[in-house]
Amino acid sequence: MTVGEKKRTVTSRSEGTLLGHYLLLTETAYVSNTAGFLIVKTINELECKCLCSSNKQCLAMTYRLSDSTCSLYANDPCDTRIWHTDTDVNFYINIKRLKYRLFEKPEQNQRLKRLTPSTLCGNMNIFNSEKRWLFVVKISGQSKVNFNGLDFNNAPNQVAPSPWYTLSSENIWNSILMSQWNSRLYFPKYFGFALIYNGTVREFIYFRLHKTAIQNFFNKQHTPVTFCWNLKSTKAHLHHTLEHENSFTRIFSISINGNISHTIPCNKHETFMYISPLDKTDQCFSNPNSQQTLQIMFSDQCHPSPYSKLLHADALIGLISGDTTTDT
DSSP: OOTTOOOEEEOOTTTOEEETTEEEETTEEEOOSSOOSEEEEOSSHHHHHHHHHHOTTOSEEEEETTTTEEEEEOSOTTOOOOEEEOTTEEEEEEHHHHTTTEEOOOOTTBOOOBOOHHHHSSOTTSOOGGGOEEEEEEEETTOOSOOOOSOOSOOOSOOOOOSSOOOTTOOEEEOHHHHHHHTTSOOOSEEEEEEEETTEEEEEEEEEOSSOOTTTSSSTTOOOBOSSOOOOTTSOOEEEEEESTTSOEEEEEEESSOOOBTTBOTTTOEEEEEEEOTTSOOTTOOOTTGGGSOEEEEOSSSSOEEGGGOEEOSEEEEEEEOOOTTOO
């Protein structure tokens, strides 16, 4: 092997060729339900790879030989069931980056577990979306940036933060895939969020969706699946935004009697979780620094708890799985 040449590992046809940090499938059409978040004409294939490498949101890319079109993707690149030969296309998967973003389905009181190398993209013809969860959002409980919901319009070109530990300097990180969902260019099959407390998942709430807009999934018509919270479809548990006398807001509240308000004493209000934004006075929280960071509060029991017994999560980790973008 020539000095400086990257080692190539040849695998089976479905697994492609490992070239540096990339899994290369030559002359292979990648049929993705979700369009690339960046589609540009490049000088050559190397420039396309440089674009993917420098953009921390890029998990895969395709390069069309005939017109030098480069497409970057932020969705799970192994989530496809349609493979066929196309002599005009080369398909690259950024394996190094992907392995830090894909996780097994969360388990209660366990750390989030990354997929093993053998299940990362080992056999892309056999796919179970509920067993593959892509890390797309982190909302830090130390965030000093206000939380206005999940309808993100852009995404930072930053390495995804740790899902287990949270630094005091962290705020809110999101994948550009959330922006594509916001623009209705992508619709997940599942969306869920894990509440992290002392490095482990204390609760995981996920929704089964079908071409549901990001603004609509968190409402009274959807009953999520949880570890043990006793949520019933006959009761209105989910509240996207509630206001009382224009002075109180709870975004993403899961409770049995609405919001904490002047009409409901703090010790009488019972809730499963809520996120308190920075721009409203939290009259029930005694910590004078409560308005300096977000409050991600949740019940550690299988039933809703009064305000004084809620735990303060270190972070909320958003995960998506599957794709219903082109479903009818």
